[in-house]
Amino acid sequence: MTESVHLSTAGTGAEYAAPDATVTVKVGSEHTGAQYEIFEIDAPRGPAAPPHSESWSKAFYVLQGRILVQAGDQGYDLGPGASISIPAGTVNTFSVLTPSAKFLTVSQTGKMGEFFADLATADPTDFAALGEISSRHGVTLAGVTP
Numbered sequence: 001m002t003e004s005v006h007l008s009t010a011g012t013g014a015e016y017a018a019p020d021a022t023v024t025v026k027v028g029s030e031h032t033g034a035q036y037e038i039f040e041i042d043a044p045r046g047p048a049a050p051p052h053s054e055s056w057s058k059a060f061y062v063l064q065g066r067i068l069v070q071a072g073d074q075g076y077d078l079g080p081g082a083s084i085s086i087p088a089g090t091v092n093t094f095s096v097l098t099p100s101a102k103f104l105t106v107s108q109t110g111k112m113g114e115f116f117a118d119l120a121t122a123d124p125t126d127f128a129a130l131g132e133i134s135s136r137h138g139v140t141l142a143g144v145t146p
Contacts, residue, residue, distance in 0.1 A: 006031035013040070016120040020049045029110025037113050039105045043067070048095040054115075055138030058107040059085040060094070065101030067094045078103075091142045111137055 006027055013024040021043035029037050041060075051070065060069060061083040069076045069084050071092045076084055086092050088108075105112070115137035122129045134141060 004031050014117075016116040018049075018116060018119060019124055020046065023116050025113055025116075026104070028113055034110040035108070037107050037110060039107070039112070039116075041103050041105055042100070043094075043096050043102075044100050045096045045098065048093045051091050051093045051142035052134070053089050053091045053140050053142070054107075054112070055088055056108045056111050057086065057088045058105055058112065059083060060103050060105055062101065062103045065096060065098040065103075067096055067101045067103065069094045115139060 008026045013026050014028070016023045016025075021041050024040040024042070025037065026040050027036075027038040029035075048070075060067070060078065062078045062080050064080060066077065066079045069078055069086075069092065071084065071086050071090055077097070078084060107113075115133070118133045118137065119130070122133055124130070131141070
């Protein structure tokens with residue numbers, strides 16, 4: 001695919017419901033030649049996604065609220081204006097420390113968007129389907145053997 005100019009205004013972008021957040025695609029891989037994607041994450045306080053690793057690198061930039069990012073063996077408390085980069089293959093998750101948080105996620109390749117699109121169509125109680133989707137997209141749940 002070729003890169004193209006793309007404008008995403010407030011309130012626009014494909015929106016996916018993930019178990020721990022609402023994920024809005026602000027710049028999809030189809031606009032960057034699958035080199036990177038940008039997502040707006042709106043997350044309430046609640047249970048964190050299980051620790052996992054992905055086959056792509058990503059970064060978070062906090063806009064509002066506070067999140068605790070677990071990356072490897074370290075925890076990082078991030079508030080507005082803070083950012084963190086997480087290399088591919090690093091076990092990670094995040095927890096929201098305030099009533100809600102909004103942050104941007106930038107990921108390499110187009111894999112994260114594809115993962116969230118498939119995840120949004122799955123039954124959240126069908127763990128076999130969730131495991132298959134994760135495996136197909138290069139997401140490995142920590143402590144779970146495929």
